Amino acid sequence: MSPPTTLKHRDSLSWGSFLIERFQQTTTKHDDLCHAVTNEYCQKQCNGCNKIADLLRWGEAKRRKSPTFEGCSEPHTMHNSYRELTHCAKASGCETCRVIRRAFLLEQITGQDVARLEHIDDQWPIQVVLSLHAHGDSLLFTCRPLHNAPFTATIALDRTPRQYDHNLTRGGARLLTSFDELRQLIEDCHQHHECSSRYRWSRRNPTWLLEIGDSNLVRLVRGPRHLVQYVVLSYSWGDPAEMPSAEWARIKGAGTKTKNGVPVDERLNPFFASELPETMQDAIQIAKLLGFKYMWIDNVCIPKGTNWDTEAGLMHEVYGNAAFTLVASSSTKATDHMLQQRKAWSYRSKAVKLRGQWLHNTEMSLDKVRTESPVARRAWTLQEERLSPRVLYWTGQRWHWSCAERQVAELSQLGHRLCAAEKEGRRSPQLFLELCHTGDGEQLHEEWLDIVQAYTPRDLVEPRDRFLAIAGLAVRFYSSKAEGGGSFITEEYLAGLWRDNFARHLSWSVATAADSTHNLQHIAPSWSWASLPLRVETRTKHAFRPSKHFKFISVVHELVDPAIAAVSLTRIGGDEGINRARAAEERGRGVKIVEVEGRFRRFVLNEAINADWDSLEWNRGGRTGFNFSSFPGQHLFSRNRSSGRIISKDAHSGEIVGQLDYLTPSDRQDAISLTPFVPYGSEKEIMCLELGELAMLLLVRSSDYEDGHAEVYRRVGVATGYSSRKGFFYGCETKRVRLG
Incomplete structure (x- = not known):
């Protein structure tokens, strides 16, 4: 919607002001949405709220026909702007508009959000939808500014008045x-x-x-x-x-x-x-x-x-x-x-x-x-x-x-x-501390994965603080494992992951492939989520059953202060235990190469053909899947260039869908100088290491490390949940692999 030509000579008037003025000039008392009268409940009710009453009549009719009816009405405009709603609440005294106005304001977390909601140059109609559901009916309000995310508000409906813990009318307004x-x-x-x-x-x-x-x-x-x-x-x-x-x-x-x-x-x-x-x-x-x-x-x-x-x-x-x-x-x-x-x-x-x-x-x-x-x-x-x-x-x-x-x-x-x-159904901010206190090892690892998922999309002024910004959490985690009373512990902090459940921690994935130009592999190894660029969304929660073939062997290479490396991390006790926990965290930041063991094979067979992604993927009614009917009896692979998803399918077996960590740069010169991604045409170089029964790490041979004759692999992605190909690693050799 653009300003009319009549606005050209009104330089002193903003577009939002013009809309409000034009509305006020063209409406009569009969269709003025702010005109209010006293309703049957002795409350002020405006013409805009009459539109809501019409929606409630619609809902009553639906429920008379079918008492279990669930669904939503068509949207109705109940006010032409938020400022008009505010004017109605103040000048007309409409009680319903006051509740709706409060609903919009309570949805705004910051003062800046309120200022944006009230801004005179970004005022648009408020629409309302009646939602009928078995768990409760509600009114859903939306105001959609032109250049910003929509403002929303919800009003719950009930046949009985609600008992409040506080008398909100006592003492008048609570402005302060x-x-x-x-x-x-x-x-x-x-x-x-x-x-x-x-x-x-x-x-x-x-x-x-x-x-x-x-x-x-x-x-x-x-x-x-x-x-x-x-x-x-x-x-x-x-x-x-x-x-x-x-x-x-x-x-x-x-x-x-x-x-x-x-x-x-x-x-x-x-x-x-x-x-x-x-x-x-x-x-x-x-x-x-x-x-x-x-x-x-x-x-x-x-x-x-x-x-x-x-x-x-x-x-x-x-x-x-x-x-x-x-x-x-x-x-x-x-x-x-x-x-x-x-x-x-x-x-x-x-x-x-x-x-x-x-x-x-x-x-x-x-x-x-x-x-x-x-x-x-x-x-x-x-x-x-x-x-x-x-x-x-x-x-x-x-x-x-x-x-x-x-x-x-x-x-x-x-x-x-x-x-x-209620505690079980509601996620408490103190859950991490509670699990550290109780020493529930399995749940504590799951909570750490939740921390990782919440942490990776966040921003840092200094990327070098990637590990420092969660150092306190790592110290607390390690201490909870070390204070169990035993003389020796196996837990070890490994560049943001934990040794006791290392395979599970390795199976993180990105929501969609990231830009490789901003990776932090100078800070963390490729197998750590900490090597991703800042502000990247990750997925850490999925059903995981460990593979009996996977083992963590040892840390091969680390960059750490000799004074920290000299501290034994096995015997814990008293204040000395606190110092060892801090030393464990500081040492863990410097881990670069680890050695693990597991079943190992190629992800894509040498004889596989490259199929076009769009020719395989289908989407119907929000459901997605793959159709391989055009490639009977053929080994194939395919790659989505925009999301980083990759498919490997053997001729007469089910497919495996993986997620690559990085996109391939369009600039070929970048493709030569940067390492975290898989260049187009190099998909057959991807190897895979079994982590769990339905989880694998995608790897390529690395030339970044000089480590004698030992092969070092860097991570390029992960695949999980491939239930149509449970036997993918059947008969494969178990191999020791170094990850860098």
Whole structure:
């Protein structure tokens, strides 16, 4: 849709303003969607909400014909823009529009999202669909801006009014956060839950803390000898490519400078918190209002010149010993405010009824807050969350609290203790700590794979921090295995994977082949997910049964500090065990070549022909498959050049579909200089190593390593779940293979 020619002489008027003005000029009181009257429930109801009533009539008719009917209506336009909806809620007093407006706002995690929703130049009609389902009926609202992802909102429908845990009308609007309830919640956790006794790592404080004083003053102090109650901030620095250079310089400049290895006097003496970026300022204010005297912020409390590798290995202590971790989910960058007016609570909450149905705002799940906030795009914040016994997520409209025993959303119905069934069905941020505490080895490995899957799509300012950003998680994992009471352990950290379940960890795959030009194989070996480029989506979860033929033999080559290599990793005990766990993590970063044993064969037979992918793949009704009828009795292979999927099929057997890690560059010169991919025409050079009963590693011979006469292979992909070809490795030799 483009602006009409009549807009050319209206330079001072934006396109969004023009649309609203034109609408107001052409509508009459009869078709004005904002015109409201009192309905049968003594509530204000506008013409736009009459459209919703029409949908409810449609639903009633469907249910009269078939009580078990499930489906969705056609979309109806109930308001011409979000700004019109807001105007109706305010000026017309339409109760239903107020509930819908709140639903849109509660779906926005950051303040920037709210600003985008309200932007006058990006206003488009709000459409509503009635969804009828056995598990519950709902109204689904959508507003689709021209250049951005659509805004959505959901209203649940019920025949009975819902009982709220909070009287949302008491005290009027909740535009500013009330800290009384939150303070009581945190205190209750500290006094009555087992979070501290179960998950606190030690009684040590971080090396440096911010001491919060009066009159907006703070100062950097050494962590006291006795453990103090401090708050940790987890936040996103922001993307330097998306902000002015001066703004990024201000964020970086918040770091503490040192002189002769000691923080400068400007930080050791009291200074105004307002000198720090806005997210840090507000986090300090929140901690103070909740009664805490100390705070830890990475950029401020790790002085420049500090051994970064050492500090990264201590993150399990920094976060594990904190009173709680404050996650700035509302901030897209460090210069965004956390404390702001929360527009979702502009109006008193009332029970709203429409054609016999009560309308209820649905709750945003904690999982959505965790995975869709800007913090979730930063690699460092993953371990910050999963190493924290208590987490407070601060979004633009409300806060969410999570500890091992309770999850609460402000002004909601979620304020109840979790029963066992709820814990099983809901993924807790503290699950990693719980498994480390119980020592459930099998589940702990599965949780590590979940960590990998959540970690690889995230971004790092410095790619060299690939291992450092999860070092605390690795130390915690190793310690949980090493503190079982035995004198000797076999577990070993291997470039982001673990020895005790090495075949399972090797079977990760990419969602689609990555750009090989940005690989990190200078940081990690090809068989490690850490060698992938940043921001690559991976798949680590699939049914896996280990092969009895696969064995891990040894680490062949590693690049590691001799002082670390000298530490024995077999005998564990006391504080010495903590040091060994850190040494195990540091040593694991440098592993480059390992030797394994398993059944080994070619992936594609020499006599196979190359078939066109499009001639084999079919797609019907969302289902995909392959048709080999044009190639009877022939060995063949095929490759999808856009996704990296690859097929190998022997003449009279089922097919195997694999996933290559990297695309082949279109520039042939790149194809000569870069190594992680399989050039076109080289598919028959791919070898495969059996990992599990239905899992194999795809490999090619490597010339990157000089290792005498031993063959070293690099990983190029993986294949899993090939149930139509279970006997692929039958009769094949078992071979020792070195992976680099």
